[in-house]
Structures are given as C-alpha cells and as structure tokens.
Amino acid sequence: MSFPGLQHVAITVSDLERSARWYSALFGAEPLLDEDEEGGRFHHAVYALDGGMLFGLHTHHGRETGERFTEERTGLDHVGFAVGSHGELEQWAHKLTAMGIAHDGIKKAHYGSGISFRDPDNIALEFFAFPES
Structure with missing residues (x-):
C-alpha cells in the first residue's frame, strides 16, 4: 500500500473575513463553503484548488489571540x-x-x-x- 497524498490543508487565522478576502484574491475564487463547524467550535472557509486539493481557513471560537505566525515555533x-x-x-x-x-x-x-x-x-x-x- 502506498502512502496517500495530501487532500487538504487547514490553517488557523486571526480574522477570518480579512483572510478570506486575501485568499480569494490570491486563488481567484470564492470559498466552496463558509460556515460554522457542526460542534460550533470553529468557523471555516474552504477553497477547492486544482487537483482535488482543499485549503481551509479556520477561526476557533474563543481562541483568537492576535498572535502572528512564526515558523520558528513547533508546528507548521x-x-x-x-x-x-x-x-x-x-x-x-x-x-x-x-x-x-x-x-x-x-x-x-x-x-x-x-x-x-x-x-x-x-x-x-x-x-x-x-x-x-
């Protein structure tokens, strides 16, 4: 059995509306969906990219910190x-x-x-x- 390729990536953003505008301009497309997750823990916007790849933006309710990303911390x-x-x-x-x-x-x-x-x-x-x- 071969290891499967990536199907989607989801990143956490501090301001979903601002990020959705920015990514919509970059991708040249609007989100495929923009909704609260069933359990109500986060809101997400998801884009369909070429090759069947999905790219998601998440904002976790009650966890917005405003911290800027740095690749020098453990994680992405x-x-x-x-x-x-x-x-x-x-x-x-x-x-x-x-x-x-x-x-x-x-x-x-x-x-x-x-x-x-x-x-x-x-x-x-x-x-x-x-x-x-």
Missing part, C-alpha cells in the same frame, strides 16, 4: 503550492507584485525553485517548481 513551517515550470513561477511573481504582496523573487536551488511570501497573519507560503529536465 510553511505551505508550498506546486507549479509546473519556471515560467509559471515568473507569472506568479508578477501577479504577487501586482497584488501588492511582498516577496523576494524567485530563489533557485538544486532541488527546485520557489517564491516565498506571507499571508495577513504572517503565515509563510511558497510557490515551488521542481527543476526542469
């Missing part, structure tokens, strides 16, 4: 989105710039190239492409 380091080529990375760099989203441009390494940027809660995100053969 960053979320990487796959792109197919260096050309696509260049397109994303232009789109991020046009949207006013700060990034450091395309960084190359022997294992691939990527563009790192952050969401409104400082959560680290990346577009990544494997090396072209």
Whole structure:
C-alpha cells in the first residue's frame, strides 16, 4: 500500500473575513463553503484548488489571540503550492507584485525553485517548481 497524498490543508487565522478576502484574491475564487463547524467550535472557509486539493481557513471560537505566525515555533513551517515550470513561477511573481504582496523573487536551488511570501497573519507560503529536465 502506498502512502496517500495530501487532500487538504487547514490553517488557523486571526480574522477570518480579512483572510478570506486575501485568499480569494490570491486563488481567484470564492470559498466552496463558509460556515460554522457542526460542534460550533470553529468557523471555516474552504477553497477547492486544482487537483482535488482543499485549503481551509479556520477561526476557533474563543481562541483568537492576535498572535502572528512564526515558523520558528513547533508546528507548521510553511505551505508550498506546486507549479509546473519556471515560467509559471515568473507569472506568479508578477501577479504577487501586482497584488501588492511582498516577496523576494524567485530563489533557485538544486532541488527546485520557489517564491516565498506571507499571508495577513504572517503565515509563510511558497510557490515551488521542481527543476526542469
């Protein structure tokens, strides 16, 4: 039996409305759902991405701290989105710039190239492409 791929990622945000606007602009789509979880513990907005992947934003009721994310604490380091080529990375760099989203441009390494940027809660995100053969 092979190990399954990721089906969804859910991140906790401090202001769901603000983050949903930001991610809707980034993804070019509105959430597939935006509702309270059945048990009432959290509210979430979920986006459907290419390849059947879901990306969720959660706000846990009574737990909003306003703390900014840092990958230096135990837990999530960053979320990487796959792109197919260096050309696509260049397109994303232009789109991020046009949207006013700060990034450091395309960084190359022997294992691939990527563009790192952050969401409104400082959560680290990346577009990544494997090396072209």
